[in-house]
Amino acid sequence: PHHRSLLLANGGGGGGSGSGSGCSPGAGGGGGGSSRAPHEELSMFQLPTLNFSPEQVASVCETLEETGDIERLGRFLWSLPVAPGACEAINKHESILRARAVVAFHTGNFRDLYHILENHKFTKESHGKLQAMWLEAHYQEAEKLRGRPLGPVDKYRVRKKFPLPRTIWDGEQKTHCFKERTRSLLREWYLQDPYPNPSKKRELAQATGLTPTQVGNWFKNRRQRDRAAAAKNRLQHQAIGQSGMRSLAEPGCPTHSSAESPSTAASPTTSVSSLTERA
Structure with a gap:
């Protein structure tokens, strides 16, 4: 219930879209030449400190991540206030760490992405x-x-x-980057609908832990592979059909339906006669 007010409070702040937050050194835009007294600087953050708990911040991060609003998520993380005692809790919350990783990835800040993933x-x-x-x-x-x-x-x-x-x-071992259960779920959905709409892509992304873009790319690649396989099968069937027609058209070419030679045709009768005479 509180995350909407947090979004409104931070929707226009921060100015940057980096993956850091106000709890990291240098964040929040505070320059070294500020003329404000220490108690004035502290008073600026007293109200947000009372309103922004780590759980509320995490709720906003989850909402923005689920909706795919990466730009706003970056601004929100960048504008987080430096609250005494709250930074440690914020920097340990998984939803907030994951949000920082998502922003780092989408902004191409891979060094920060690797640092977050390797150290938490x-x-x-x-x-x-x-x-x-x-x-x-x-x-x-x-x-x-x-x-x-x-x-x-x-x-x-x-x-x-x-x-x-x-x-x-x-x-768990992987096959082509995705876990086998993820690939199995993707295949099941593909059989139902090879062309999922954006809503279905988001639903499948949440079910697999992937992004909607990754889901869309998987479906696109699968459709291309299926089309290539179908074209290859058609060519093979055409080649087999043409080869069979040429065989039938060639003169003197023996076939399974050709008439038997006189000796071969007579042999069953001869055998039966011989057996009758012996009897």
Whole structure:
């Protein structure tokens, strides 16, 4: 019930979209040449301190993350007040840490992303989304170094070089980046509807821990693979049909329906006669 007021209070603040918060050094925009007295600086943050509990901040982060409003989420994190005693609790709350990681990923601040993921233990519910961001960030960095898109082998090498940290991995083996149960769920939805609308993509993203963009990319790639497989099957059937027609058209080519030779045709009769005579 309180997160709407928090959004209104912080919707226009911060000025930046970085992944840091007011609890980190230098955040909040306070310059070194401020003319305010210490007690005046403290009084500026007394009201937000009373209203902004870590749970309320986490609720706002979850809401903005679910709606995909990354820009506003970044502004909200950047404008968090420096509240004595609250910074430690805020910096340990998983929803807030995950929100900072999401903002760092979408702004291309991969160094901060890696630092957050490597130094904080996340619960299993957050693993899927954080793993996808970890891998995608390393893919993008590798593409930038190579100057070209990565192929399947390139991505495999990147995954081997930068394995998932145990803070976001429970040890389950993966197939093509996604966990097998995630792939199974994606396949089930694909069979029901290969072209999900944005609402279904968001629903599936929440169920798998992925982002709607990742879900959309998976469906797009699956449709392309299915079309390629169908085209290959058509070509194979056409080639087999043409080969069969050529075989029938060639003169003197033996077929299963050709007439038997006189000797072959007579042999069953001869055998029966011989047996009759012996009897």
